[in-house]
Amino acid sequence: MVTVRYFAGAKAAAGVSSESVALNDGDTVRDVLALLTVRHGAALARVLDASSLLLDEVAVRDRSLRLPAGATLDVLPPFAGG
Template identity: 55%
Template sequence: MAEVELLVRYFAGAAAAAGTDEEVVQIAVGATAEDLLAVLAGRHPRLVPVLEVASLLADELVVRDRTAALATTAGRRLQVDVLPPFAGG
């Protein structure tokens, strides 16, 4: 099965929970945001509560449907940002 390489960037509380600001993840072509979140939760159990409320951006576009495919073509790197809710302003 073909795979897509994702650069996952974590911000604020998500970075603290993951223990890193970014990492590279491989997922299958056609995998959904939910699939990616399951992989991330498996790697970083402390990240689970953050992922439940976080916003996701895929190549700077808001991911509104977590059941839709993130990437439909292999061979290019997709950037996914994990943004927890921010307080203040």
């Protein structure tokens, strides 16, 4: 299992603040994002494409990275601040 936490616009698009996703052996960040797109639809897919991701608080630059069981994946959409 991996825990996915959504922030700001990602939370709105997913309709939940977090969820658990069952992993298959060898699943990657890309695999989990594809599953989330199927679960939540096109609105979340657009947010995921533009979002930064953190895996256990470390920035993910390679979406082919394998996910370890028990990990936390944070979805951080772009936002304006001031």
